[in-house]
Amino acid sequence: MLCRFELGQATSRETIVIMPQTVTFNNRDLDLKHLWHGNLQHRGLESRPPLEVTSGDGCYVVDSEGRRYLDGMAGLFCVNVGYGRREIVDAVAAQMSQLAYYPLTQSHGPGAQLAGRLAELLPPGLDRVFFTNSGSEAVETALKMARQCARQMHPGENRYKIVARHRGYHGFTMGAL
Ligand SMILES: Cc1ncc(COP(=O)(O)O)c(C=O)c1O
DSSP, X not given: OEEEEEEOOOOSSSOOOEEEEXXXXXXXXXXXXXXOOTTSOOTTTTTSOOOOEEEEEBTEEEETTSOEEEOTTHHHHTOTTOBOOHHHHHHHHHHHHHOSOOOTTSOOHHHHHHHHHHHHHSOTTOOXXXXXXXXXXXXXXXXXXXXXXXXXXXXXXXXXXXXXXXXXXXXXSTTTO
């Protein structure tokens, strides 16, 4: 429930009256008014709104009507370890309490430790990790690295072309799209 305040018109003799007026928005109204769904065709959303997902447990999610679904896509591959894993919730809460974020312009233990663990798991030669916030950003970074690599391997040339498959999908950003 949100509250809106209406301003009255002021004339030279009147006082401005501020009246609280209660307006109720539900999540569906807010969604239709303000959310841009990145991978949905918006036409028709009013008559066929997307599911409002409210909770998740293991490989299932529950919508606002209480219906349970098997999330075969694992939250678009972002939740491939499953929903509601207590040990992850606790570890995230502990880290958030201690240090929620610091950019890697400096360093911190969790970043260095995760990079080290990934380097152990990766094949030999892949021993340096650059953290990004999304697959799209990872692809953008790979494109920049490829260009830089070409510059260093072929000085004086400007090799910038990227070969991609027609309608291949690698993310939302301009280079990855
Ligand atoms: C092959 C591939 N590359 C990149 C991406 C982009 O990842 P993100 O949605 O995390 O930006 C996706 C996402 O579905 C993908 O399937």
